[in-house]
Amino acid sequence: MTTCNGIFLKTEQKERLFEQAKQHIHSFQQRADTYDETGNFPFENFEDLRKQQWLSFTVPKEYGGEGATLSEFVLVQETIAQGDAATALCLGWHNGTLMQLRDTRKWRQETFADFCHQVSYKQILVNSAATEPNSGSPARGGKPQTTATYNNGKWYINGTKSFVSLAPALDYAIVTATIEETGEVGEFLLSLDQEGVYREETWNPMSMRATRSDHLILEGVTATDEAFVAKKGQQPNVPQGWLLHIPACYLGIAIAARNDAVQFAETYQPASLNTPIKDVEDVRRRIAEMDVELMKARHMMYHIAERWDEDEQIREQLAPELATVKTVATNAAVDVVDRAMRIVGAQGLLKSQPFQRYYRDVRAGLHNPPGDDLTYRQLAKRAFGEV
Structure with a gap:
């Protein structure tokens, strides 16, 4: 089975980060159903993240952190979400908050430096x-x-x-x-x-x-x-690039659903067939459609994140693109999970299967900011020269 990674690992640094983040996928997957069932906070997952210093991932290097770029941030978010989406979204709010403070510099330097040192050396959490x-x-x-x-x-x-x-x-x-x-x-x-x-x-x-x-x-x-x-209002209204952690998280759910659906198709053989369902043309088409949706959304997200990283001068112009990434990615993620459920069939509704959790979790992305209506309103204003 070929997974949906690799093409966005353009540097040795990103390859290293991806491999480190990937190490959490299996253990987080093993715990995800329990945390979902009980509604408890994933303390054990966050203890693992602390040990690997992920809580200071976006803290500037001069204050003891990794100083992650936006494209590195979304890569890690998307990867960890393949293990447990709730853990990834929580980590994203924490690291995104720190990235926003880093980019806007709206706190006094002494206050920000002191707080960053606490995050780096004590691995504390903030939101x-x-x-x-x-x-x-x-x-x-x-x-x-x-x-x-x-x-x-x-x-x-x-x-x-x-x-x-x-x-x-x-x-x-x-x-x-x-x-x-x-x-x-x-x-x-x-x-x-x-x-x-x-x-x-x-x-x-x-x-x-x-x-x-x-x-x-x-x-x-x-x-x-x-x-x-x-x-509020003292700083320039700079677009919030850090919010790309949201679409990255939901694309991670979609990738997990896609990978599990492919694995299911490779191994499930009903009595009515002589081969696994991967050889059924309709199943193959649905898998291809999932990959098309993921490619469109992921290429857009990583391209905009890299533009943000490469040129600080254009960041103020990227607000419509950042909002559009969220709309495109979260709707694509919902679509991919729906297609995965159709491949698996009624078994996807069983609580012993992860698909029902993917199905529920991915829909939360539609309600994270910005809402689709705000994105379309912003694009319409730009189209008519009203901004």
Whole structure:
């Protein structure tokens, strides 16, 4: 069986990273059903990732990290997702957050350097906590109802955050809050061990169950001036290349489904046939169609990631392309998994088979940012010269 890798390993560095990430696929696959069934966070997987220093993958080299490029980042994300998608998506939020801070340089240099050293040498976990139950996704302009009030040299923060992936394992969260005195939105780096910060176990979805994207409750949390790390709107509106970790993750699911479907076709022989179903023309066509969808999406994703890496001057122009990659890749991934299910047939619905998990998990990508409607709106504006 030929898998869908190799063509994008253009450098020795990428070959090395791919081989290192590939080592996790089997063990993560072995645990994936258990984590999916229980809805528990994959602590064991993250312990493996810590040992291999993957939690500092996007930290700048001068601060002890790997300093990964965007194309290297998506390669690792796509590979790890072939083992366990929930683990990959969580790792992507962590490393993507650090990459975004690295690229935007919106924190004070001393603050960023100190935090990066903690990540590199202690392998701590961080994620953004921006979405809220009532205000919705920040990608759609939702303003935080979480508030921050300044009094006597301290910040007092109150509110509730939702969809906080990695919640049970997080060491820090970057919390957005509306500053009551000015109406501006600030970002605060909070330790999840400090008083007034609570994790509420609310996550019980059909997809990506092990991400544990629970609620974060903030009740009278006090923070120093050092915790106030940035203010929304102060930095240029640079496109968020790091969000390509999302389509990379869902393409990883699709590759796993494709590979398993090929293996199934090579070995499954019903009593009605003299050979395995790989010799049935309709099965061969469906496998070829899966490869076509994967080739289109992956070539686009890696091409845009490499353009981002090669020329910082054009990054501001890549927003439509980055959004389009997400739309193309996640829809292609859904299509590939659907085709894999048709090859396997009713056996794909059995809980003893991974296909039903692929089928559920891949659909979560349609609801990660940016939504397809926002992408099409952006492309239409560009087409009519309205941007």
